[in-house]
């Protein structure tokens with residue numbers, strides 16, 4: 001397991017829903033930030049109280065308190081809710097306070113335009129496997145975010161998985177691939193299990209086989225660095241079972257479909273309006 005560098009900074013989370021909750025749980029459980037240094041702000045009082053009790057972190061009275069007491073403000077509200085949050089906290093966002101937004105489709109220039117000039121902002125695109133510490137996050141730095149801000153954001157998101165930093169022109173592609181990818185892979189898993197059921201396996205056994213096969217294959221490629229095509233060739237013996245199945249996938253155009261799915265999701269992200 002990777003050693004985490006403790007961020008000795010006060011971190012506030014505005015919007016403690018499914019993504020915000022997963023992030024702050026990863027930050028605290030991995031000891032990246034001290035519970036006393038974490039403030040949560042969300043209008044769902046019961047949900048936020050339960051999360052705060054679980055993590056032993058504090059609850060802010062409102063978003064202004066959350067922003068005013070933090071060195072890093074993580075904003076995880078829905079994209080259409082972000083403008084209102086920025087209006088509330090703008091006067092508190094001094095250049096020594098970093099804003100990290102995870103809102104899909106909200107650009108760093110939009111964030112900067114709604115904050116005082118010089119405010120450092122970072123746009124992050126995490127994904128739902130952050131819930132189990134296997135997330136994938138793409139980061140893009142705004143024009144006033146320095147290398148230390150980038151390092152802090154990287155350390156935070158490493159608490160819930162892996163991190164890449166990309167130019168903002170590529171962040172919609174990150175959304176299309178790793179942001180939406182869990183849904184695409186869930187459909188593939190379900191379909192593989194359906195195939196197993198069709199051939200006589202119980203649903204439970206079929207799903208266990210499908211999930212472990214996906215996990216194991218991904219892990220082999222991740223740890224060996226082997227090209228996926230080389231792995232495919234290794235398991236396809238001449239005239240064998242696997243090449244017969246691969247022929248069906250090629251005839252059905254699976255590769256083109258998956259490429260188009262990533263492109264459609266990326267294009268939709270690019271067209272999102274706040």
Ligand SMILES: NC(=O)c1ccc[n+]([C@@H]2O[C@H](COP(=O)([O-])OP(=O)(O)OC[C@H]3O[C@@H](n4cnc5c(N)ncnc54)[C@H](OP(=O)(O)O)[C@@H]3O)[C@@H](O)[C@H]2O)c1
Pocket residue numbers: 014015016017018019020041042043044063076077078079081084085102103104125126127128179
């Ligand atoms: N879920 C994912 O897989 C994923 C992946 C990448 C990025 N994201 C991004 O993460 C963000 C959050 O998504 P989510 O799925 O976690 O949504 P969510 O579960 O609806 O969480 C958002 C939370 O923010 C609260 N909120 C609304 N207005 C607020 C305000 N003014 N101040 C403070 N809190 C406020 C919401 O309360 P109410 O319910 O009362 O509105 C809700 O509890 C989105 O921008 C999304 O694009 C999500």
